Amino acid sequence: MNDQIIWIVLKRLRTPFLVIIVTFSISILGLMLIPGADNSGKVYYMSFFDAFYFVSYTASTIGFGETPYTFTYPQRMWVSASIYITVIGWFYGIGTIISLIQDETLRKAINRNSFRREILGLVEPFYIILGYNSITKSIINRVNKNEFRVVVLDRSEEKIEELILENFYPNVPAFVGEASNQKMLQIAGIHQKNCFGVISLFENDAKNTEIATICRLLNKKVDVIVKASAPQHLEYFKSIGLEHVQNPFEIISKRMYYSITAPHIWLLEMWIYGHALNLRNRDLLPHGKYIICGYGRMGIAIEEGLKKAGIDYIFFDINSEEYKQRKDTTIFGDEEDVTKLLELGIMDSECIIAATKDDLLNLTILNKAKVLNPDIYTIARENSLDGINIFQAAKIDRIYILEQILADTTYNYLAQPLTEIFIQEIRKKDEEWAVVIVNMLHTITGANxxxxxxxxxxxxxxxxxxxxxxxxxxxxxxxxxxxxxxxxxxxxxxxxxxxxxxxxxxxxxxxxxxxxxxxxxxxxxxxxxxxxxxxxxxxxxxxxxxxxxxxxxxxxxxx
Amino acid sequence: MSMDKIVSGFFFILAMTLNFGFFIGDITVIEQHSAFELFAAIIINIIATILKLGDKTQLGAVLLATSLVADIQLIASATVWAFAEYVLGGLNVESTTAIVSLSGGALLANVVSVILFVGDTIKSKR
CATH class of the missing domain: 3.30.70.1450 (Regulator of K+ conductance, C-terminal domain)
Incomplete structure (x- = not known):
């Protein structure tokens, strides 16, 4: 890689160097052969050094004047010709060097080189994060401070620039590169001993699968943290020996279940993720009938949780894309929709969950539901962290933010592995045990x-x-x-x-x-x-x- | 037969022959060594060096290295000459010997370079 830069430079500079050498040597030779005259009028031939000195300052347009003696006319004629050829040759050379500095290929090669050097220089353990977005940004923000260093690869140059503007400290080496490109992964340091793992949380399961496979082949020891939501991918990941697969829907399903059956276990889990350690009224899920809007991955996950908890539920099969196409809007709540909600029994339901892929649609569904039945408990799925303020303002009782869940669980896995074990262990206990623990924590260590x-x-x-x-x-x-x-x-x-x-x-x-x-x-x-x-x-x-x-x-x- | 090979071969060998031409003669007598020949040897050597730039192969790298050695030796030789002439006030036996022997070193490097070049040519099957 290092050599590549030198070769690019050398290849480009070949012609300008040749031009400069040839023009210089022609003018030097000419000056030496043409007879001049010294102050007393005697014939004088310039020496090599005289000629070289004169041509050097003339070609570079410094121009100290005629040395060592005033020139004769034949000499001046030769000099005027050689000025044109040497100066043009000189400028051509300089111009090539400048354009070379601005050259895109060269700049990329230099950048890649410094990226590689930076990673080779990392002594702390680090993780390679593939793709820079709001999830990984929040992971970087938390992880980078003390526990680990982070290296980022992203396909888009814009994203990388965004990251550079973020000014993380310590610095996060980042480079433009396709995540599934083996060479880029190698440059990003996947072979290094202090590379602890690769984090791949792309929305697309197939892409995560591809990346996980490549990473496994490149370095068996490296830990690969991937997101997967479809069962066939989950199985595949287990078969190639990945310990940590992030499935946000499974987490939601479990949280639903514990939230209904054992709120204090749910509370302990949420407290690990930053919730205050006390149950407010709005944290308690009702036990009545549930309406689930959207029968996608999230809907299925919720169904699983509700079924296990023995809750009565009904599906409202609404597909965000199909809805958008049919009605040409993402604002839910025309007459047809209202009738549909009433048909589903919105008036005697206690909870409605909006779990479609479209944030705006989710919001408007819940708004309409609240209008029809003000007492209903509302749960929303929020797909990206960007719209978080709107959701908070909408006074929804509970929000599942997929990106947030991914970021939190990944961070805990990286930096606080014991918390994950803790959550698994408390799920084996019952509600009474959890109540005792929560009370004990309150008395010994205070409310928060x-x-x-x-x-x-x-x-x-x-x-x-x-x-x-x-x-x-x-x-x-x-x-x-x-x-x-x-x-x-x-x-x-x-x-x-x-x-x-x-x-x-x-x-x-x-x-x-x-x-x-x-x-x-x-x-x-x-x-x-x-x-x-x-x-x-x-x-x-x-x-x-x-x-x-x-x-x-x-x-x-x-x- | 490619134009590239002809041009580069021409300059490599010319660099060596000019170098040899300057070197040959009594090592202590400056009159037997032409300044113009040294000038030509330097220029041709530099051109040969530039022609060797940008060849990524192992052989290319060695050729470039030998050429750089020759350049440095010849330029040093010219520098000694100019220094003795203008700063020390004239050539003596010591400086003459230095000038010629420096070019002799360059000649060795040039010979190595040409041997490598010829060897590569013989090895190639076309």
């Missing part, structure tokens, strides 16, 4: 707790790992003491402990911590800070464990 993940390593927990390597026994409850007064409790709750492949949900407080344990911890505002202080600072840890404040003397031998 935060959470963080931590692995016990020397880097993250210096003091603790030091202590553990001395084979001191440290239990979870040992660490739950305040560093101000060890008789007081720190405001943290251990949600999950992962040791190798074993998972402990709500681990017992007398469990001993081992090196390499991964913890998911809930905390209040100060809890995280305090906890990290304790596990990193030997003095704090010592106090918390033994209540003694050791004083260190540098001249004393350490024990």
């Amino acid at each position: 707790p935060d959470y963080f993940e931590l692995q016990i390593t020397q880097e993250n927990a210096y003091a603790l790992s030091l202590e553990l390597s001395k084979e001191t026994k440290v239990t979870l409850s040992n660490l739950r003491r305040s560093r101000e007064d060890r008789n007081k409790l720190l405001h943290i709750v251990y949600l999950l402990l992962k040791r190798g492949e074993e998972i402990y949900l709500m681990p017992e407080s007398h469990m001993e911590i081992q090196l390499e344990d991964q913890l998911l911890i809930v905390c209040d505002d100060e809890g995280r800070n305090d906890f990290e202080y304790i596990i990193n600072n030997i003095h704090e840890l010592n106090y918390v464990l033994t209540s003694k404040e050791k004083s260190y003397n540098f001249f004393q031998k350490k024990d």
